[in-house]
Amino acid sequence: MQIGTFLEKCGVFTKECVAYYKAVHIDHLERKWIAISLLVIGFLVSIMTLDAFFHGVNPPSKVETIDSASLHLSSEFAETNLGVQTDENGNVIIRMVAGRYSFFPKHISVPAETPLVFRWVSMDVLHGVHIPMTNMSTMIVPGYVAEVATTFPKPGEYPVLCNEYCGLGHNHMWSNISVIAKEDWVAPAKGGSNHE
Numbered sequence: 567m568q569i570g571t572f573l574e575k576c577g578v579f580t581k582e583c584v585a586y587y588k589a590v591h592i593d594h595l596e597r598k599w600i601a602i603s604l605l606v607i608g609f610l611v612s613i614m615t616l617d618a619f620f621h622g623v624n625p626p627s628k629v630e631t632i633d634s635a636s637l638h639l640s641s642e643f644a645e646t647n648l649g650v651q652t653d654e655n656g657n658v659i660i661r662m663v664a665g666r667y668s669f670f671p672k673h674i675s676v677p678a679e680t681p682l683v684f685r686w687v688s689m690d691v692l693h694g695v696h697i698p699m700t701n702m703s704t705m706i707v708p709g710y711v712a713e714v715a716t717t718f719p720k721p722g723e724y725p726v727l728c729n730e731y732c733g734l735g736h737n738h739m740w741s742n743i744s745v746i747a748k749e750d751w752v753a754p755a756k757g758g759s760n761h762e
Contacts, residue, residue, distance in 0.1 A: 630711040637663060637689050650674050652753045660684045664693040664706045667735030669726055675744040677751035678721045686712040694730030699741065705730060718745040 592600070625736060627684065637643045649671045650660050658680055662669045676682055685694060686706045693706040702716045716722065729741035 602652065607675050613703065620705065628713070629708055630685045630686055630713070632711055634687065634689050634708045637687060642685075643687055645670075650676055650754055658682050658753075662741075663688050663689055663737075664695065664728070665689040666733050667728075667739040669695070669728075669741035671741070673742045675746055675751070676718065677748045678718050678745045679748050680751075681715060681717055684712075684714045684716065686714070691732050692730055693728050693732050693739075696729040697724050698727070701723065703729070718743075721745045 600721055606760060632640060632643070638645065641647070643661060648661050650658060652658055658676065660674060660676065660682060662674075663682065664686060684702070686704070687706045687710075688706040691708060694704070695706060695712075696703045697716075700716055700718065704712050704714050706712050722745055724743040724744060724745060726741035728736060732739065
């Protein structure tokens with residue numbers, strides 16, 4: 567369809583709507599309430615748009631796929647690569663796998679007050695992950711890698727809970743994260759991972 571034809575059809579449609587609006591009798595008070603309603607809607611949409619723009623809130627644009635049936639064969643999510651690792655730049659990356667009815671590894675230790683990148687995959691069905699008292703909450707969709715950046719503000723024990731019903735054993739699906747003071751945390755050896 568030509569852009570000119572499309573714009574012409576839009577113009578005709580708009581003129582017909584305006585003509586219909588003028589032809590229908592709307593009370594003066596109703597017109598005021600319609601105007602107020604449209605202004606409120608416009609105001610709320612503009613607030614959401616500006617907030618999303620200034621705070622960098624947007625839908626995920628980095629879609630990364632993976633074959634859930636062969637996770638154990640992938641280099642990144644092989645059993646030896648799960649858990650906490652540091653890359654050559656010193657960034658802390660945590661790779662975890664969700665499966666009925668557990669998170670793997672079951673326990674990890676991470677430093678407090680340090681930017682962390684969690685990379686999650688599911689080996690079977692849709693799972694959700696939630697860590698109370700943090701901003702960490704995401705869905706783990708089979709066939710996709712879920713990546714979330716977070717920081718734990720203080721040391722302590724943080725439970726990892728599945729918040730998406732995944733079957734009869736859903737209520738037993740949990741894991742644990744020990745957050746250790748930054749100065750006391752020992753990075754895992756190169757090529758190793760910090761999990762039990």
